[in-house]
Amino acid sequence: MNIKHSQLVRQLAGGHFLTDGGMETDLVFNKGVELPCFAAFDLLSTDWGRELLWEYYQGYLDLAARHRAGFILESPTWRANWDWGVQIGYSAAELAAINRQAIDFLAKVREQHPASADLPILISGNIGPRGDGYVADNLMTAEQARAYHGEQLAVFTEADVDLVSAFTLNYVEEAEGIVGAAQDRDLPVVISFTVETDGHLPTGDSLGDAIARVDDSSGGYPLYYMINCAHPSHFEQRLRADSTWRQRIGGLRGNASRCSHAELDAAEALDAGDPEEFANDYRRLQQLLPGLRVYGGCCGTDLRHVASIAQVCLG
Numbered sequence: 001m002n003i004k005h006s007q008l009v010r011q012l013a014g015g016h017f018l019t020d021g022g023m024e025t026d027l028v029f030n031k032g033v034e035l036p037c038f039a040a041f042d043l044l045s046t047d048w049g050r051e052l053l054w055e056y057y058q059g060y061l062d063l064a065a066r067h068r069a070g071f072i073l074e075s076p077t078w079r080a081n082w083d084w085g086v087q088i089g090y091s092a093a094e095l096a097a098i099n100r101q102a103i104d105f106l107a108k109v110r111e112q113h114p115a116s117a118d119l120p121i122l123i124s125g126n127i128g129p130r131g132d133g134y135v136a137d138n139l140m141t142a143e144q145a146r147a148y149h150g151e152q153l154a155v156f157t158e159a160d161v162d163l164v165s166a167f168t169l170n171y172v173e174e175a176e177g178i179v180g181a182a183q184d185r186d187l188p189v190v191i192s193f194t195v196e197t198d199g200h201l202p203t204g205d206s207l208g209d210a211i212a213r214v215d216d217s218s219g220g221y222p223l224y225y226m227i228n229c230a231h232p233s234h235f236e237q238r239l240r241a242d243s244t245w246r247q248r249i250g251g252l253r254g255n256a257s258r259c260s261h262a263e264l265d266a267a268e269a270l271d272a273g274d275p276e277e278f279a280n281d282y283r284r285l286q287q288l289l290p291g292l293r294v295y296g297g298c299c300g301t302d303l304r305h306v307a308s309i310a311q312v313c314l315g
């Protein structure tokens with residue numbers, strides 16, 4: 001474990017952190033922004049897009065300051081990999097440049113909110129799956145995923161992120177590959193799985209088995225695991241089992257909607273649920289997860305939901 005990794009472990013153990021909600025759904029449905037391929041990173045290519053992202057992050061950082069919580073700034077690069085970037089018209093060189101620009105942008109955002117030892121602000125290089133976040137397609141072996149995602153992680157290494165976070169992963173081998181690519185570069189990494197309404201990954205693997213397999217193949221390298229892009233009701237019962245893997249879950253970014261992934265894909269309107277009810281769901285999960293430190297949202301959530309979570313879970 002390198003020095004940066006050890007420092008992050010101590011920081012995360014020392015307090016609670018907020019992060020943002022569902023950036024893409026918030027921008028598309030609440031703010032009327034067109035995102036090609038649901039890719040927020042493209043906003044960094046225009047002045048108005050950067051201004052929009054700047055305002056987006058400010059609201060969350062102000063919320064964290066009010067609750068004396070740390071904050072994890074996730075870069076808007078969930079789809080800034082080759083398979084998605086090429087569909088929007090980005091070359092490999094342009095993708096690398098936009099990933100670097102995303103981290104530089106967050107560094108400037110952080111400068112406006114001075115952090116302290118008690119209230120750290122961490123910059124996370126955000127990566128997503130090669131394929132669809134809801135469907136286990138375009139499957140790779142762990143070694144193929146290691147090489148594929150290694151390109152984006154190499155840029156984040158040069159940009160000196162605090163950590164990298166991989167979201168909406170739906171099969172184990174891709175997670176193993178990302179962790180391997182992070183290990184190659186001494187990058188602290190967080191792995192976030194998505195689950196279906198039965199609490200299992202789209203491949204049918206249980207969340208506990210997925211975490212165990214990634215830990216076994218990497219010597220427990222991930223800082224912690226997260227669950228994202230699923231409503232708390234989809235996985236709460238799975239967390240009630242008396243199992244050690246629950247202790248490895250350090251963050252939650254749930255969906256506001258109780259709908260399945262297939263239903264969400266077909267929906268033409270946003271289901272934002274009830275922010276207060278959503279926060280109470282988190283409160284129950286907080287009691288089940290002894291290692292829970294990071295609170296945010298995913299599809300359908302926005303600042304209202306994270307503010308409710310902060311009020312209920314952090315006080």
